[in-house]
Structures are given as C-alpha cells and as structure tokens.
Amino acid sequence: MIRPDLAEPDSTTLGEAIIMKRLVLGLLTACAVAGSITTAQQVTPYKIGTFQRQGTRPFVRVVLRDSYVIDLAAAAATTKASSVAAPTDMKDLIQRYDAGVRDLIVAVVKSLGDRLGANRPAYVYDVTAVKTLPPIMYPMTVMNAAVNYFEHAAEGQPAPAPGAVQPGYADAKTVSAPGLWERKPGDKRWNPYIFLKASSAIIADKEAIRIPPGRTMIDWECEMGIVIGRRASHVPANRARDYIFGYTLELDVSDRGGRGDGRHGSDWLIGVARHLRAHGAVHRAEGVRPRPAEAEDHVHA
Numbered sequence: 001m002i003r004p005d006l007a008e009p010d011s012t013t014l015g016e017a018i019i020m021k022r023l024v025l026g027l028l029t030a031c032a033v034a035g036s037i038t039t040a041q042q043v044t045p046y047k048i049g050t051f052q053r054q055g056t057r058p059f060v061r062v063v064l065r066d067s068y069v070i071d072l073a074a075a076a077a078t079t080k081a082s083s084v085a086a087p088t089d090m091k092d093l094i095q096r097y098d099a100g101v102r103d104l105i106v107a108v109v110k111s112l113g114d115r116l117g118a119n120r121p122a123y124v125y126d127v128t129a130v131k132t133l134p135p136i137m138y139p140m141t142v143m144n145a146a147v148n149y150f151e152h153a154a155e156g157q158p159a160p161a162p163g164a165v166q167p168g169y170a171d172a173k174t175v176s177a178p179g180l181w182e183r184k185p186g187d188k189r190w191n192p193y194i195f196l197k198a199s200s201a202i203i204a205d206k207e208a209i210r211i212p213p214g215r216t217m218i219d220w221e222c223e224m225g226i227v228i229g230r231r232a233s234h235v236p237a238n239r240a241r242d243y244i245f246g247y248t249l250e251l252d253v254s255d256r257g258g259r260g261d262g263r264h265g266s267d268w269l270i271g272v273a274r275h276l277r278a279h280g281a282v283h284r285a286e287g288v289r290p291r292p293a294e295a296e297d298h299v300h301a
Contacts, residue, residue, distance in 0.1 A: 046062050046063065046064055046105065046109055047062070047063035047064075047066070048060065048061070048062055048063070048090070048093065048105070048135065049061060049063060049090075049132060049133070049135045050089065050090055050133040050134060050135045050136075050137060051069055051130040051131060051132060051133060052130060052131045052133055053125070053129070053130050053131075054131075058089070058133055058137070059071055059072070059073060060072050060073075060086070060087050060088075060089060060090055060092075060093055060135075061130070062075075062105055062108065062109065063127060064109065064112075064116065065116070066127065067116075067126065067127055068116050068120070068124055068125070068126065068127065069124070069125045069126070069127050069129075069130050070108060070109075070112070070123060070124055071123040071124075071125070072086045072087070072104075072105065072108065073086035074122075074123035075108045075111075075112075075121070075123045075124075076104060076108060078121065078122075078123060079107075079108060079111045081104065081107035081108050081110075081111050082100070082103060082104040082107045082108075084096075084100035084101060084103065084104045086101075086104065087101055089137070090135045090136045090137070091136065091138075094136075094227070094229045094245050097229075097245070112124070131204060131205070132204060132205035132206075133204045133205075134202045134203070134204060135248070136202075136227065137202060138199050138202075139199050139202070140199070141196065141199075142196065142197035142198070142199060142201070142202075143194055143195075143196055143197075144194065144195050144196070144197055144252075145192055145193065145194055146193040146194070146195060147168075147190075147193065148192065148193075149168070150166075150167070150168035150169075151168075152168075153167040153168030154166075154167040154168060168189070168190070169188045169189065169190070170188060170189060170190040170191070174190065174191065176191075177191055195268050209253050215255050215257050216257065217255065217256040217257040217258075218253060218254070218255060218256070219253070219254045219255075219256050220251060220252065220253045220254070221251075221252045221254070222249065222250070222251055222252075223249070223250040223251075223252050224247060224248075224249070224250070225247065225248040225249065225250045226244055226246075226247055226248075227244065227245045227246045227247065227248060228243050228244060228245065229243065229244065229245025229246075230242075230243045230245075
C-alpha cells in the first residue's frame with residue numbers, strides 16, 4: 001500500500017526489538033493523497049493515534065502539527081463532513097481506511113482549516129491535555145528481527161583477524177531455510193533471526209518500565225516497527241509493500257544478563273520477550289517513500 005509518488009515523511013524511524021520492553025506504539029502518521037487537502041504540489045500531513053482524556057475511554061484521534069488532537073468521532077458528528085462512521089479503534093481504522101475512513105479524516109481536517117487557535121472547535125485539544133496510548137493497543141502478533149543490520153552486529157565485537165568473517169556476515173556453512181528463507185547466490189548475510197513479543201508488553205507513553213530486582217544489564221534501542229495491515233502468509237518479497245499499512249517507532253528495552261547457564265543456548269524469553277516500548281509515529285505507508293539505497297546499506301534482513 002505504499003504510494004511512491006507521495007511526499008517524504010517529515011520524520012524518520014529506526015528499527016528492531018527485545019525484552020523488558022514496553023511498547024508505546026505512539027502515533028500513526030498519515031499523509032493524504034496529494035491534492036486531497038491542499039494542492040497537487042503540497043500534501044498536508046496528519047498523524048493518527050489512540051488517546052485518552054482523564055475519565056474517558058480511549059479514542060482514535062487525528063494529530064495536526066504535533067500540537068493539536070482532533071477527536072475524530074466528535075468531529076465527524078459535529079461537522080457532518082462524511083457519512084462514513086468514525087472508527088472505534090485503530091484496528092477498525094486500518095481495516096476500513098481505504099473504504100472511506102481516509103476520506104473522512106481528510107474531510108475533517110479540511111473542514112477545520114486554520115481554526116487551531118482560540119476559536120478552535122470543542123473537539124480539538126492540545127496534545128499535552130491527553131494521554132498518548134499505543135495506537136494499536138492489542139496487536140495479534142509482535143514479530144521482531146534480531147541484530148538485523150551490520151553496524152549493530154559489529155557493536156562490542158573485537159576487530160576481526162585478517163581474512164576472518166566480518167561481523168554481520170554469515171559463515172560459509174549457512175544455507176537456505178526451506179519454506180522460510182531462500183538465499184540468493186552471493187548473499188553474505190545471515191538468515192533472518194526472528195522472535196515474538198507478547199501483546200501484553202505494550203504500554204502507553206511515559207508509563208514506567210519495570211525492571212525485576214537484581215537485573216543490572218538492561219539495554220535499550222530505538223527501532224523501526226512495520227504495521228502489517230492485511231493478513232499475509234508466504235508473501236513474495238517483491239509484494240511485501242502491498243501488505244504494509246505504515247511504520248512506527250519502538251523503544252526496545254532488553255535484558256542482557258542471561259539465565260546463568262548455557263542450556264539450549266540463549267534464553268530469548270528472559271532476554272527479549274518481556275516489555276517493549278515503542279513510541280513516536282506510525283507513518284502511513286502511502287505517505288512514506290523508503291530510500292532503497294539506505295535500506296541496502298543498513299538493513300540486514
């Protein structure tokens with residue numbers, strides 16, 4: 001669902017994930033199709049997230065200029081900008097985004113115009129007046145790629161001896177994993193190393209990351225998250241973008257302390273399967289044009 005003809009995003013994201021993580025999937029950033037809100041040359045960006053005011057239930061809301069939050073349901077009811085029902089949560093928004101919800105958002109933003117000052121409608125709030133919740137509060141699957149770019153693989157590693165395999169590159173014994181990963185001739189990368197996170201690891205912005213007593217080797221990483229908007233299985237690499245709804249930031253907190261023995265190798269439940277905190281923005285795929293050259297330079301898998 002990426003539209004390469006649209007504008008570059010106004011911010012970037014980084015990516016990968018591990019334990020002790022509290023996932024604060026911050027905001028979904030969406031860019032309207034060129035010309036829908038302003039002109040064919042200028043795209044008005046907006047962000048979409050899940051927020052909560054004190055004493056109210058969570059709502060899907062639109063963010064403008066990183067400063068103002070629009071209660072989408074209240075705005076739709078007040079402006080009568082569209083006959084499309086406002087989404088009940090982010091999963092509903094993703095499912096119906098191309099079936100009218102996107103047009104609803106564009107219509108609401110357009111109807112607001114420049115009324116973001118003292119004369120703004122009652123359904124517009126300062127972003128500081130609401131709590132930023134994970135935009136997708138209960139994802140079905142949180143899948144993560146470990147050590148998925150060369151610089152990360154080289155961190156903390158001693159300089160290799162002359163002629164030795166460089167950090168991040170696979171050894172000569174690495175072969176394809178049938179049905180999972182087919183290696184192409186000349187591919188020097190490791191096969192992708194994937195692990196899962198529990199959806200219960202997701203937390204809201206500014207919530208505390210709880211560290212168990214005695215665990216002292218805690219690390220954190222800023223990472224890129226990819227939101228898959230359609231059910232997918234065995235999708236060819238050249239069609240992967242068709243299934244991407246958008247992108248987000250994650251702040252991944254990991255426990256590097258290990259389990260005290262070498263049984264069965266690394267213990268990924270202890271090391272990477274607890275809390276994940278991701279926050280910032282999920283960029284709507286149609287508003288993001290990835291830079292292939294940068295991806296090839298930095299992304300392992």
